[in-house]
Amino acid sequence: MSASERIPSGSVTAADADPAELLARGELTVRGRIREASNAALFCTVALDGREASCVYKPVAGERPLWDFPDGHLAGREVAAYEVSEATGWGLVPPTVLRDGPYGEGMCQLWIDVDAEAELLALVDGEEPEPGWKAIGLAEVGEGRTALLVHADDERLRRLAVLDAVINNADRKGGHLLPTTDGRLYGIDHGVTFNAENKLRTLLWGWAGEPLTAEAAGVLKALRDALGGPLGERLAGLITAAEIDATRARVDALLDSGRHPEPSGEWPAIPWPPV
Numbered sequence: 001m002s003a004s005e006r007i008p009s010g011s012v013t014a015a016d017a018d019p020a021e022l023l024a025r026g027e028l029t030v031r032g033r034i035r036e037a038s039n040a041a042l043f044c045t046v047a048l049d050g051r052e053a054s055c056v057y058k059p060v061a062g063e064r065p066l067w068d069f070p071d072g073h074l075a076g077r078e079v080a081a082y083e084v085s086e087a088t089g090w091g092l093v094p095p096t097v098l099r100d101g102p103y104g105e106g107m108c109q110l111w112i113d114v115d116a117e118a119e120l121l122a123l124v125d126g127e128e129p130e131p132g133w134k135a136i137g138l139a140e141v142g143e144g145r146t147a148l149l150v151h152a153d154d155e156r157l158r159r160l161a162v163l164d165a166v167i168n169n170a171d172r173k174g175g176h177l178l179p180t181t182d183g184r185l186y187g188i189d190h191g192v193t194f195n196a197e198n199k200l201r202t203l204l205w206g207w208a209g210e211p212l213t214a215e216a217a218g219v220l221k222a223l224r225d226a227l228g229g230p231l232g233e234r235l236a237g238l239i240t241a242a243e244i245d246a247t248r249a250r251v252d253a254l255l256d257s258g259r260h261p262e263p264s265g266e267w268p269a270i271p272w273p274p275v
Contacts, residue, residue, distance in 0.1 A: 019095040022048050023055060023108045028101045030057070036175075039063050039074065039191070044101075046108070058191075059106035066192065068199070074191030075107035076238040081167050081190035082109075083234050084247075087226045088219045090159045094178075094186050098238070112186050118179035120157065121203070121275065123147040134206020137270065149274070151206055156185035161204040162216045165261050166223065166250055167193040172202035174275035194239045196246040198264060201271045207260040217255065224251045 026048035034041040040062020046055050060073045069077075075098060082096035096109040122133065126148060129135045133150040140146055151157060157177075164172050170192040178186040192199070212220070226232070227248050235244050254261070263269035 019053065019110050020097055022046055022051055022053055023095055023110060024097040024099050026051070026053075028055075028057060028099075028108065030102055040103075042103075043111070044108075054111035056109045056111060057101050057103075057106055058109075059101060059103035061104050062106075063191075068197075069192060069195060071240045071243070072238070075105070077193045078107040078109065078190045080235050080238040081163075081169075081193050083231060083238070084167055084223070085163060087223055087231045088159075088163060089222075090163065090219070092156075092160050092163055092185065092187050093190065094188065109188070112178045112180060112188070115179045115181045120152045120154065120177050120179060121174045122150050124150055136203055136205055136274075139274075149203075151203060153206065154185075157204055158207055158213070159216070160185065160187050161202070161207055161260060162212070162219070162254070163187070164202050164204065165200060165254060166220075166247060168195055168199055168246070168250060169193050170195065170199040170201050171271045172204060173271050173273070174203055194243045194247060196240075196242045199267075200261060200264075201267075201269060203270060203274055205263065205269065208262040210260050212254065212258055212260060217258065220251050220255050224248065224255070227251065 023046055026046035029045050030042050031045060032043045034043055034056065040059055042057045044055050044057045046053055058075055058078070060075050063074050079096050079098045082093040085091065085093035094110045094112050096107060098105065099108050101108065123139060124130070124147060129148065129150045132153050134153050136149040136151055138146045139149045167190065169190065171189065172187070176187055176189045178188060227244070232244055
């Protein structure tokens with residue numbers, strides 16, 4: 001199934017009362033395969049008590065082994081990213097659960113219909129971005145030419161940049177950003193997150209080194225407390241104890257510095273391909 005063949009999300013959206021219950025308990029029916037995905041990703045519908053929605057099901061059995069993520073499975077990391085997102089109150093990750101399905105245990109996530117008119121990334125001429133945009137870096141565009149890759153100076157993206165720093169997202173590509181027609185923004189594909197080693201790779205470097213907003217600092221303080229309580233307990237069934245400790249340490253480091261992180265210089269800071 002390609003992007004042009006995607007089916008609308010159905011009668012249930014992320015704003016509904018409890019889409020997670022539908023995802024966890026509903027009857028899961030496979031409708032097709034999402035061909036763009038590097039691991040097995042199946043487009044499905046899920047139905048329960050007259051409610052129905054479209055979703056993505058990624059069975060653990062379809063995951064490709066990764067040398068730098070040897071502990072646990074990617075599906076658990078996807079659910080852990082949703083749990084942390086919910087704890088921030090920002091709702092940046094679509095409802096996501098771990099459940100059994102036609103091909104065994106896997107991640108099941110509500111499908112999000114995208115606003116095709118929204119512009120979050122752009123290639124522009126010149127060395128400085130225009131107002132309303134943040135520079136990512138120069139990109140080769142062919143025939144020896146380069147252009148400046150920029151992302152929108154958008155509060156939603158800034159929140160997502162903070163979340164990515166907390167969960168240590170190693171693969172924040174442009175295609176993982178889903179703006180909706182109702183003004184929401186979601187991030188998807190969080191299988192390579194929570195590594196105990198610093199692996200942050202993202203397109204959202206526009207605020208690197210800048211002070212965190214007061215809102216972000218407040219969210220991080222609440223998140224630090226939550227990691228020592230119920231949130232930490234929920235994560236314990238999804239990622240390792242060392243990864244939970246590393247998540248707490250990243251939250252502490254963000255609060256101590258009071259700034260958005262900067263590229264370490266130890267590895268490529270931008271994922272490939274970037275979009």
